[in-house]
Amino acid sequence: MTEQRPRTRIQKRNTAAIFEAALEVFSQHGFRGATLDQIAKAAGLSKPNLLYYFPSKEAIHVALLSKLMDTWLDPLRALDADGEPIEELLAYVRRKLQMSRDFPRESRLFANEIVQGAPRMIAAIEGELKALVDEKAALIEGWIAAGKIAAVHPYHLIFSIWSLTQHYADFDVQVRAILGGETVDPFPQAEEYLETLFTRLLSPVTGQV
Amino acid sequence: MTEQRPRTRIQKRNTAAIFEAALEVFSQHGFRGATLDQIAKAAGLSKPNLLYYFPSKEAIHVALLSKLMDTWLDPLRALDADGEPIEELLAYVRRKLQMSRDFPRESRLFANEIVQGAPRMIAAIEGELKALVDEKAALIEGWIAAGKIAAVHPYHLIFSIWSLTQHYADFDVQVRAILGGETVDPFPQAEEYLETLFTRLLSPVTGQV
DNA sequence: CGTAATCCTGACCATTTGGTCAAACTTATT
DNA sequence: AATAAGTTTGACCAAATGGTCAGGATTACG
Structure with missing residues (x-):
């Protein structure tokens, strides 16, 4: 997955959960202070699964900001x-x-x-x-x-x-x-x-x- | 060294350098985003030497804030x-x-x-x-x-x-x-x-x- | 129902990072 | 000059962290 819009039901649900989790964690700790584990946990996903939806921590941050x-x-x-x-x-x-x-x-x-x-x-x-x-x-x-x-x-x-x-x-x-x-x-x-x-x-x- | 005032000439010089460096680095990257190596380098000290003057990264931050x-x-x-x-x-x-x-x-x-x-x-x-x-x-x-x-x-x-x-x-x-x-x-x-x-x-x- | 596409995970890795320590080097003091 | 006190460092460590990967589980679909 790159930066396209979510297609499947599961993608929709999980990217939404990731955005919500990332917002929570990034806003509280800043980019550097946030960890992928925190975000994954908050989103109810495993870390590798998180990285299945976004290629990197930075990509999550950028996507969130622009959204x-x-x-x-x-x-x-x-x-x-x-x-x-x-x-x-x-x-x-x-x-x-x-x-x-x-x-x-x-x-x-x-x-x-x-x-x-x-x-x-x-x-x-x-x-x-x-x-x-x-x-x-x-x-x-x-x-x-x-x-x-x-x-x-x-x-x-x-x-x-x-x-x-x-x-x-x-x-x-x-x-x-x-x-x-x-x-x-x-x-x-x-x-x-x-x-x-x-x-x-x-x-x-x-x-x- | 704990939190006493600097005594010797060298202590004075180095703690001042550390405060200046810490201000520069912490203000730019936040607490979590700052690293001891960055601060040490900016202060012109080695990392262990930095930790000779302050017991931890957090101690530097706290001391700086209260100062x-x-x-x-x-x-x-x-x-x-x-x-x-x-x-x-x-x-x-x-x-x-x-x-x-x-x-x-x-x-x-x-x-x-x-x-x-x-x-x-x-x-x-x-x-x-x-x-x-x-x-x-x-x-x-x-x-x-x-x-x-x-x-x-x-x-x-x-x-x-x-x-x-x-x-x-x-x-x-x-x-x-x-x-x-x-x-x-x-x-x-x-x-x-x-x-x-x-x-x-x-x-x-x-x-x- | 079978198969392709999608989704998920445990195990693993390299790097970064905060921090330690023994030993060496300076500086001050007598 | 001897010695004590203060200063500095290279080498090292454990934990945290961003990221990878091969394979297994699930879901969509003809």
């Missing part, structure tokens, strides 16, 4: 030129924060990879991701030019949305440790805070000198 | 109750962004550790760090109560300062890849953007319904 990339960018893709600008951006922030809540492993997988220089992702970042960001940054500049939102550097606006929302997934342990008791769910507070932040940042400054 | 922790928190410690609130917070943001620019390896070292659940740092986070944040959060609440800054959740304000500034160190590759040409230095733009962001966020809302 998740698409989903990961959906919230940004959904930023709609025809919507009300501030509400569109706030909705993007909300969607992104949900991703942190619902898919923290995906967030950590990417975080691990990028912190270490994105050796297996740099092409996708410079290509696909950059293209999408360029497009949306242009859209944002349009909104600024039209006076719909306050003037801010569009690329850094996007960076700030990423960093603020992903922080709650990537640094989850720290957030929870500092907020104290396990009773607290940080996400509702975070949502309120971020809504305030971006509302104040983006509301056009009217009647100012 | 850097202090410096890392200095910008927050410097938040001054007697200063002008908004200017104090903006200055904190600026200091923190400088740290990202000047000490990206330190930032990545912590990022690597925390993303993976902070196994070797959780105690320091729950202790020292939490205590400091609690103190400063109280200070911020005081400013809010006094009407000096707009009402925001103080803990999330601090989280947002961390995430926004550290993003430029931890996700440096991504930031540069998306901004395009290597000619661009992201930091001046980032500084301007963050100043705008926090000014708008924190300025007390006067004369509003």
Whole structure:
């Protein structure tokens, strides 16, 4: 098997199990920290069987990253030129924060990879991701030019949305440790805070000198 | 040698070299991804000699983390109750962004550790760090109560300062890849953007319904 | 139902890696 | 200069790890 789509029922089941296991293990330990044995065990397969489906550890990692990339960018893709600008951006922030809540492993997988220089992702970042960001940054500049939102550097606006929302997934342990008791769910507070932040940042400054 | 301070001239020189090398290697590859051979080579020592100064790889990592922790928190410690609130917070943001620019390896070292659940740092986070944040959060609440800054959740304000500034160190590759040409230095733009962001966020809302 | 294709495994291998140790070499001290 | 204390190293080891392979089990299919 190389990189074709799964054909048989068994292939479907097992590659799905492998992706799930790899996500769990890679996101928790990083590429180097993960072992094939861990992944195999988590997937309920033997190590040789794992390597029957993917030629190497690296191949699993790469396949996983590229599989998740698409989903990961959906919230940004959904930023709609025809919507009300501030509400569109706030909705993007909300969607992104949900991703942190619902898919923290995906967030950590990417975080691990990028912190270490994105050796297996740099092409996708410079290509696909950059293209999408360029497009949306242009859209944002349009909104600024039209006076719909306050003037801010569009690329850094996007960076700030990423960093603020992903922080709650990537640094989850720290957030929870500092907020104290396990009773607290940080996400509702975070949502309120971020809504305030971006509302104040983006509301056009009217009647100012 | 256990964990005492270096005594002799040679010990001083070599432990310094080890810390520098360990910072370089651990921040780039994470704990698991780093090898003793890499660290030894970067420090200009043989592996057994490295282990003459530290009993294990883990001991090096722990010693490095705890050594850097202090410096890392200095910008927050410097938040001054007697200063002008908004200017104090903006200055904190600026200091923190400088740290990202000047000490990206330190930032990545912590990022690597925390993303993976902070196994070797959780105690320091729950202790020292939490205590400091609690103190400063109280200070911020005081400013809010006094009407000096707009009402925001103080803990999330601090989280947002961390995430926004550290993003430029931890996700440096991504930031540069998306901004395009290597000619661009992201930091001046980032500084301007963050100043705008926090000014708008924190300025007390006067004369509003 | 027979056979080809697919799937799975135990045994095995080479390399990497964290760590040890005895002995040799330096440096400081008297 | 003698000697003690501190420093360094080559050789070595056991465990972990990524990966291979020949053959056996299972499944799909005409």
